[in-house]
Amino acid sequence: MNRSEIESASRRIGAGKKAFLRQTPLWKLPGSALGIHCAEVWLKLEHLQVGGSFKARGMLNRLLANPMPDSGVIVASGGNAGIATAAAARSLGVACEVFVPEVSPEAKRARLRDLGATVVVTGASYAEAFEACVARQQQTGALMTHAYDQPEVVAGAGTLAQEIEAQGGRAPDSALVSVGGGGLIGGVAAWFEQRCRVVALEPEGAPTLFRAREAGQPVDVAVGGIAADSLGARRIGDIAWAVTQQHVKDALLLPDDAIAAAQHWLWKEMKLAVEPAAALGLAALQTGAYRPRADETVALILCGANLDPAKLA
Known part of the structure; x- marks a missing residue:
């Protein structure tokens, strides 16, 4: 995964999106506005993206880059990748089937149905839903979209970093990136390379990258906790592992x-x-898990908004 692949994804998406994707705002604030001792914080409001998350970029790129079978597309997802795939599929007029684990929130399932997807709830975890999805794909021949570990998906996510740099007029000094299976950080780190300090962030209950670094290779981990529905991959993706080994020094747990x-x-x-x-x-x-310099510009990616609003009350 490299900048050239991300540039190709950007051109493909730009030519084929048909007003599907949005250029989400970059909100520049002084660090003091967030109580942070740094020069600026850039909030990339990607939660305003179609489907409510950054994943729409990669899923659209995946669909546009491959021949489309009559059976349409199929995906296993904790919710966001499924919503993105369903939204992209609807924009292109193709059928979509989504396998979600039992831990997925009903708000995300309802959104999938609203987008016209066939929703299959199965398995206690994403990994179990994925296994069922693979078996179904072998029966139907549908185009499989992976939540985070396909080149087109990671390159599509990388267009988010490309957009941040274009909107900011330069790369930020650092970018703090949430990690589940690693599609987002794989794309972001591949775009910024060494021009920006990319920091990997994971919940303590879903430490896929952190445990892989301890082991020296991707390993399965138990996952749970507050963000398990979207950061609940049991193993870091191979693409993200390779990219982060090269371009990401810091992996933090919260x-x-x-x-x-x-x-x-x-x-x-x-x-x-x-x-x-x-x-x-x-x-x-x-x-204080990450302490920026006083003159630092820090980019935060607000990567998703598929939640039950009642939980914010």
Whole structure:
């Protein structure tokens, strides 16, 4: 995965999106506005993307880059990748089947149905839903989209970093990126390379990259906690592993209570309704897990908004 592949994805998406994707805002704030001792914080409001998450970029790229069978597309997802695939499929007029684990919230399942997808709820975890999805794909021949570990999906996610740099006029000094299976950080780190300090952030209950680094290779981990529906991959993706080995030095773990506090702060103080996975960057700053320099510009990617709004009350 490299900048050339991301540029190709950007051209493909630009030519084929038919007004599907949005250029989401980049909100530049002084660090003091968030109580952070740094020069600027850039909030990339990607939760305003079609489907409510960054994943629409990669899924559209995957669909446009491959021949489409009559059976349409199929995906296993904790919710966001499925929503993105379903939205992209609807924009292209093709059928979509989504396998979700039992841990997925009903709000995400309802959204999938609203988008016209056939929803199959199976398995206690994403990994079990994925196994069932693979078996179904072998029966139907549908185009499989992976939530995070396909080149087209990771390259599509990388267009988000490309967009941040274009909107900011330069690369930020650092970018704090939430990690599940690693599609987002794989694309972001591949775009920024060494021009920006990319920091990987995971909940303590879903430490896929952190445990892989301890083991020296991707390994299966038990997952759970506040962000398991979107950051609940059991193993870091091979693409993300390779990219982060080359371009990402720091991998940090954050407790659920800090993630929840940051999520509620974003709603209370900024009126930004985001899911827990989108709050890890702010949680890292608020807890001091990541301490920026006084002159640093830090980019936070608010990566998703598929949540039950009642939980912010």
